[in-house]
Amino acid sequence: MMVTTHAAAALFLFGSPAALLAPQFAAPALVGALLGGIAPDLDLFVGTHRKTLHFPVYASLAGVLVAVVAALAPSAASVAAATFLLGAGLHAASDWFGASDELRPWERTSPRAVYLHPAKRWLKPLHVVRYDGAPEDFLLTLALSLPVAYLFGGPVRVVVGAGLLVAAAYTFFRRRVPDVFGV
């Protein structure tokens, strides 16, 4: 799935409810979720993609624990840490439902969707979303973004709108990306 889908999912599922429950911590809740949805894919640049910063189990468990802490002792830091970890855990777990990390994921030649650290093995892609930038991936970004844009005005709407534009462009050009880079 596209990073915009992961970011929108984290905002919708974790950032928005936390922001509505504790409006005084709306900003840390939403920023934490946004960054958590994005952060795992930074391992595109360092280490092994879908492994080094993807923790489907550990980040999710840590997120649940920190969410309990945030509920008992709410603060900007605890709320942001909770939505960040939950968003990062969801990102890693949902990569399982997409395609592999290969350059042309629609060819389905790689069995590596995301690394399952506790089991020390890769999960096979489930292809519920056929590949990142597939039309259904864009629809997911759209469906998860619209409620967030509706609920929160101002800068949140700007960020979500920018994400939608990026997602639309990426979806439009996705199949041509490997050829453009000559790989």
Ligand SMILES: [Zn+2]
């Ligand atoms: Zn990912």
